[in-house]
Amino acid sequence: MSTKMNSKSAFKSPNYDDEVNFKELALQDPDFADIINRNKGRFSFQDPSHVMQLTKSILKRDFRLEMKLPDDRLCPPVPNRWAYVRWIQDLVDSTSKDFGKTPQAERDVIGIDVGVGASCIYPLLGCASRLNWKFFGTDIDKKSYEYALHNVTSNNLDYRIHLLNTSALHGLLPLDALKIDTADFTMCNPPFFESRQDMNAGLSEKGKNPNAVCTGHEVEMITEGGEVEYVGRMITESHGLGKRVQWYTSLLGKQSTLPVIVKRLEELKCHNWAVGLLLPHATTRRWVIGWSWDDLRPANHVARPAEGGPAKELLPPPTCYSIDTSKQNEEAISDVMNKTLSILPLYWSWNSATRSGIGWTNGDVWSRAARRKRKAQEMESKSLHETKPSTCPDDGTIVLAFRVTVLDGYAEVHSLKGSDKVLWESFCAMLKRQMAPTGGQLAGKIETGPKKRVQVLQRQP
């Protein structure tokens, strides 16, 4: 079977929560079996040729990708790189401009990978898993750039991945040099360390776990000021580019970098950011951060790690609230929800089959003050409710967009757009009063666990 990309074949997302089963992989891939057999049936994480074959065999089996790598550049571990791509997919999927109307697999998405490396791993994984994704990639290192070009061509992806052998003069986000106006996201695995000494300390710390062998060259591992400065520069450049890119993201090698980056974003008044923890059960923990100068809000589980997350003050406000409706039946709740939102002068579209709806508004239209004002104006005919545009206007007039879903025992309210925290909380509180009319106050409480990655509105005694 050819391992080249076949545009028609269905892609099944691999799950690397459990460790890779070497026996199974050896049965599936003769090259992997060969390398293990030559070492008395044992795999060695300390042997670069074993680690390289592992990467190649997983890429071939799970993504139908081929890869050629030099001995003196990073050999990317697939589970970690795939976890970052999956996080980006969730980030981009949950913040589409049409609120998910176009099926994600059909959406045209453009990504930029800063520092593709010899492997070009992120663009390859992105294109292998999403047929309508395209990538631009840069690298400052000529050798990595040339290997990356080879890997793109050998997988027949030249028409979807464009590479630039960049220079420091171009900055880290060279949209103009790449000749692109806009992109959906940028991603980056930056050089983590600021000096050789810092790198040796970092690698000897990492050497305590079995995934230790590192074939990275200094250009891949070291940068002036380390990743803090590198990502800091990216934030400064992104501030200038603004909404030309919807999401700017980066992997972080050190947890200590996260507070510095979040502080920098807050200083620049960035209200929309997301923090992810890749492979939370892996021995080497890696963080990802994404920020946007736009106000499309990501799903809660993408923006706030469900388990093992950092201190709460480093996380963005929750984008999902759950209202306990366990005392009432689903049909009655759906009815109240739909009626409540239908009579307000906001855009509202309800799907009774899925018991969910989408709405948006250009301001507070539910508070007592808003109702009084409206009455005085005798329900102006130009209200959004009456015009009912079918797509959310992108002219800055919409200050809150939301999705509501009625489920078994609870209703979920998702913020889809908007940066006004007070307005969002007031909207959730209004819904809560309607769904659970016996009263009570808003008291946010984060609950973890699969179904509870949401902020719960609890009634105060």
Ligand SMILES: C[S@@+](CC[C@H](N)C(=O)[O-])C[C@H]1O[C@@H](n2cnc3c(N)ncnc32)[C@H](O)[C@@H]1O
């Ligand atoms: C840690 S490696 C990541 C490689 C690959 N993306 C991966 O995850 O395996 C960092 C890469 O960034 C590249 N790089 C360093 N400075 C850069 C710059 N200013 N612009 C573009 N690439 C740069 C390095 O040459 C290196 O290939």
